[in-house]
Amino acid sequence: MATPTDEGRFARHRLIPGWNQDRLSAATVVVVGAGALGNAVVQALALAGVGRLLVCDPDVVAVSNLSRCPLFLPSDVGRPKAETVARALSRLAPDTATSARVAPLVSGVGLAELRDADLVVSCLDSRAARVELATRCNLASATMLDGGTHEWGGQVSVHPPGGRCWACGHDRSSLFVPDSPHSCAAPVRTLPEGASAPVSLLVGAWLANYAVRLLLGLPVGSRLLRVDAAGGAVPVAGRSLAEHPDPGCPLHERIEDADVTRLPLSARDTVGELLLRVDADEEPLTWTGFREAGSVRSPLATGTRLRAASPDTRLARLGVAPREILTVMHPRTSGLRYVELTGETAAAAEVGR
The missing domain is CATH 3.40.50.720 (NAD(P)-binding Rossmann-like Domain)
Structure with missing residues (x-):
């Protein structure tokens, strides 16, 4: 003692x-x-x-x-x-x-x-x-x-x-x-x-x-x-603070580990590098909107489909966080899976990434 x-x-x-x-x-x-x-x-x-x-x-x-x-x-x-x-x-x-x-x-x-x-x-x-x-x-x-x-x-x-x-x-x-x-x-x-x-x-x-x-x-x-x-x-x-969630609360979505594919990429990598890691008919999405490449609809037009961004753009420039888990949608089936960016080191995740 x-x-x-x-x-x-x-x-x-x-x-x-x-x-x-x-x-x-x-x-x-x-x-x-x-x-x-x-x-x-x-x-x-x-x-x-x-x-x-x-x-x-x-x-x-x-x-x-x-x-x-x-x-x-x-x-x-x-x-x-x-x-x-x-x-x-x-x-x-x-x-x-x-x-x-x-x-x-x-x-x-x-x-x-x-x-x-x-x-x-x-x-x-x-x-x-x-x-x-x-x-x-x-x-x-x-x-x-x-x-x-x-x-x-x-x-x-x-x-x-x-x-x-x-x-x-x-x-x-x-x-x-x-x-x-x-x-x-x-x-x-x-x-x-x-x-x-x-x-x-x-x-x-x-x-x-x-x-x-x-x-x-x-x-x-x-x-x-x-x-x-x-x-x-x-x-x-x-x-x-009741033990069980409110059944009417809309926030209780959960990502199951079995649905996550881990990729050796980081937010410093480009959209093109990510697209090489998913199927051609899959649609990776961001959690926040960004200005789509070549958009002429409106100066404020934004999207979440990473295929709409320039392939040379770094993911971080589109608001993707270090060690993010991104949603990947299959347009034909509307099925969802997730990809985790595992390539981010603690040092690289600092300010100024």
């Missing part, structure tokens, strides 16, 4: 019953959103000794972030949030390997990365972004831990594979109403919701606490956790 005189960075951790530092060191956590809540979460997870963090955010640091984000400095204004977080964590917790993805979720983190991660943490600020992440976590059978804040509190919920996802129980008509995430650097058209460092740090601490317990295989609450920073410090258990 460890004693208080044990040396080492994590000596105090080892005094906690149920704590397994080696298990944390071997863990990979994907964190989507690197704003105030994301800052609090990745800082705590890195200090706890999580081995690898993959941080995804398309936004840049704004002056308004500096009052709530402990990992951002005034000199970071205008720089990508994900890269800035990775750089700060390299100083704070050098044993944690942090990968930065400066891209929207679908273009930044592949389905195989979500599947292979030990945990996916949502630190997002819009309903539409959460629906998108929940959809991809369901496809990849990944555990999604979600947190959100409001002026004087927030909430935390956990959604394991095959169980109730973030969208379950929500009114279906509200799930697909666009509410684009607020860009901290964009011109202000509508005022964002008020936010403060104490609330972000408080909710972020609960998120990180749940994350560590999940990574250690320890139980967490089965109810939505509501953090009330105005009425009291004790979190309030909200609605039950």
